[in-house]
Amino acid sequence: MxxxxxxxxxxxxxxxxxxxxxxxxxxxxxxxxxxxxxxxxxxxxxxxxxxxxxxxxxxxxxxxxxxxxxxxxxxxxxxxxxxxxxxxxxTLYPAPLGQMHRMAASWANGPQFTAHVIAGFSAIPPESFDENFVKDRQARFGLNLASLTAAGPHYLGQALACADLLSHMLADGRAFMGGDAPGAGDLAHYSNIWMVKKNPGSAAVADQLLALPHVADWYARVAGIGHGxxxxxxxxxxxxxxxxxxxxxxxxxxxxxxxxxxxxxxxxxxxxxxxxxxxxxxxxxxxxxxxxxxxxxxxxxxxxxxxxxxxxxxxxxxxxx
Ligand SMILES: N[C@@H](CCC(=O)N[C@@H](CS)C(=O)NCC(=O)O)C(=O)O
Missing domain, CATH: 3.40.30.110 (Glutaredoxin)
Structure with a gap:
């Protein structure tokens, strides 16, 4: 290692x-x-x-x-x-999870990032996207706005399943994923929801994720860390x-x-x-x-x-x- x-x-x-x-x-x-x-x-x-x-x-x-x-x-x-x-x-990898934070973060940054992007983007009317942004993402990542609306419910389901896991994890009263101290896994999952919440067009989707028990309080604690x-x-x-x-x-x-x-x-x-x-x-x-x-x-x-x-x-x- x-x-x-x-x-x-x-x-x-x-x-x-x-x-x-x-x-x-x-x-x-x-x-x-x-x-x-x-x-x-x-x-x-x-x-x-x-x-x-x-x-x-x-x-x-x-x-x-x-x-x-x-x-x-x-x-x-x-x-x-x-x-x-x-x-x-x-440390960004506090005990007891330690390096497990990296595994949690790689899931958040991979499949769950896609789920949160599409769950969020699909809630935004296609005409409100900036034309240059769409061109850039089409050319580089194959973004197809027309297919987003149809894909939305599936990916919202995936993002909600992730928020549900977080909710269960936090149900024993812990402040963060591993206990009292925030770690890289918390930050990665937080930033997915942050992205959905930050865009006014998808804020209602973020509200659904944050409505699961304990998730909004956890989110507020991570947000409270600030940026140094x-x-x-x-x-x-x-x-x-x-x-x-x-x-x-x-x-x-x-x-x-x-x-x-x-x-x-x-x-x-x-x-x-x-x-x-x-x-x-x-x-x-x-x-x-x-x-x-x-x-x-x-x-x-x-x-x-x-x-x-x-x-x-x-x-x-x-x-x-
Ligand atoms: N796996 C990379 C992914 C980074 C990524 O996809 N970032 C998005 C923005 S949040 C991006 O680069 N989009 C295209 C761009 O900004 O030019 C990481 O963990 O840093």
Missing amino acids: ARPRERPIIPSMIPILYHYDISPYAELVRTGFGAKGLTWGSVMVSSILPKPDQTRLTGGYCRTPVVQIGADIYCDTLAIMPALEALGGH DRREMTGAEAMAEARAATPIPVVGTVAAPYVAGMMAAVSQPETKDPPTIGRLLRCDAGGITLAREVDGEPGFTVPKFTVHVHFPRLGQVVAPA
Whole structure:
């Protein structure tokens, strides 16, 4: 099992989140900052392509959120949350569930994310969607607004089944999924409901989920964690931090059939987004790391610099490039 890495934080090297306000996965990470009591930098990106500040560092990965710590770039909440955990402070994986929080979160972030998106979207009149948002999601994820209405009841049923599990879990009076302390599993399930509640068009769907016994109180407790200490930054400021830093040494191995140092492409099967291409430094059950060169800008004394781009292994496709 990969152990959290210890890393000293130099004062200027706060974690930097690339995000936009209505992103539920970003809300998960923002609440993670809150749970750990962290100060963090906020770089706002668009909810649709392009996202140049982000993709200059990731080399392709354009989903939200991405977290930068110095010259280490973490893509996907399944890689981001362990990276935040390694910063120390309150744990995101409190006992007695411990690492079970990661399994609970991966269910929330996978099938239950889809269920909550479709349960929410199907309640919103198609004409109220932003045209550019629809075009972006059609091209990248195959969004089909016309089929959403019909799919709504099924996915609402799935989201309600999840809320029902939460309700039963909380029935013994516990404050959070594992007991007294919130963990990554709480944050992931919370952010799904948050997304449905946040959009006025689907707020009535969220009310159905929150109407199950104990769920609204639990939701309010997670919301009460807050977002820690958020400081707005520009993309250029974040880029300067990456340029000034050195990636931390990579832990883990490259498992066959992949070979350490080979050029590899990492992509996500459910999107048509471009892959991230780089030199493979890690590819094992615990994660993937690529080293890539970031083009400098004219006028900088160091024209190119190296970043390490990290992914979880779960959900990522690795291919020779
Ligand atoms: N598995 C990823 C999924 C991230 C994801 O799908 N995020 C949504 C927004 S919440 C997204 O990127 N949508 C397209 C976009 O924002 O460009 C994670 O856990 O971070």
